[in-house]
């Protein structure tokens with residue numbers, strides 16, 4: 001957040017940065033857009049908590065406001081999963097392994113960073129969503145006009161897609177979606 005603050009000041013952009021838990025953070029009817037990018041959704045072990053995050057976003061949007069969530073879709077992941085990936089990073093190596101859990105419900109990603117002959121491990125488990133599943137969660141949370149895209153330029157979500165972006169609108173505004 002300190003780095004983000006510095007970047008915003010350099011760019012003379014006036015922003016309010018806050019640190020909060022998306023499970024509990026709500027600012028009723030305060031925003032036109034809630035944007036959740038680069039797989040920042042699905043980390044709670046209880047699926048009801050992930051659904052709660054969507055309801056919090058719904059509550060924080062003004063009528064007509066839109067929620068966008070950008071994740072690695074289950075369909076996309078299925079195309080390349082199973083091959084360990086090795087990335088060179090500033091003289092170190094990162095090995096990434098993905099493991100599908102609970103009949104394609106969740107994904108565990110394990111990383112090993114090897115630098116100067118020393119290995120360190122990290123791991124994250126998150127829910128995996130197909131387009132239909134995430135669209136259904138949006139609708140359950142009260143969103144209308146829910147659509148899936150394969151990119152931020154509005155590409156279709158299809159066999160070329162690298163990301164899954166779902167957009168929903170909070171009913172009640174006169175802006176419509178565009």
Ligand SMILES: C[S@@+](CC[C@H](N)C(=O)[O-])C[C@H]1O[C@@H](n2cnc3c(N)ncnc32)[C@H](O)[C@@H]1O
Nearest residue numbers: 020021022023024036037038039040041043044
């Ligand atoms: C894969 S990273 C994406 C980071 C960033 N959005 C980006 O585009 O680089 C996932 C992010 O989800 C955030 N996150 C996970 N659980 C959270 C929670 N309960 N409340 C708020 N943020 C959370 C983490 O802090 C992390 O920054």
